[in-house]
Amino acid sequence: MPPEQLLDCHVHLGSHQGAEALLEQMKLLSFRAMNIVATVNRKTVNANRAAFAAKNHHPEAFYVFAGLDHSGYWLTGQKDPAVLAGQVQRLMDAG
Numbered sequence: 001m002p003p004e005q006l007l008d009c010h011v012h013l014g015s016h017q018g019a020e021a022l023l024e025q026m027k028l029l030s031f032r033a034m035n036i037v038a039t040v041n042r043k044t045v046n047a048n049r050a051a052f053a054a055k056n057h058h059p060e061a062f063y064v065f066a067g068l069d070h071s072g073y074w075l076t077g078q079k080d081p082a083v084l085a086g087q088v089q090r091l092m093d094a095g
Contacts (some may be wrong), residue, residue, distance in 0.1 A: 007031070010065065013024075013038075013047060014050065018054075027074075034062055036066075038065065038066050046069060
């Protein structure tokens with residue numbers, strides 16, 4: 001794919017080791033970078049740790065769309081927009 005072309009898509013990453021597999025896919029597809037979307041789930045809360053580790057080890061290769069922590073809602077059934085807004089602000093502050 002020529003460098004001026006852009007493919008709008010994303011990938012999910014399940015572990016720190018998965019970044020190497022994504023790098024291999026990027027090489028095969030001639031991609032310069034990928035966007036990792038950190039999924040949310042009840043077992044691990046979100047996949048931010050793996051996504052940010054991949055970004056830290058390969059900053060030129062990955063962008064991160066972080067997942068929020070919904071565990072408060074899962075535990076209580078109560079939504080608290082201020083908690084989620086605070087998480088968004090902290091993620092923005094982190095870059």
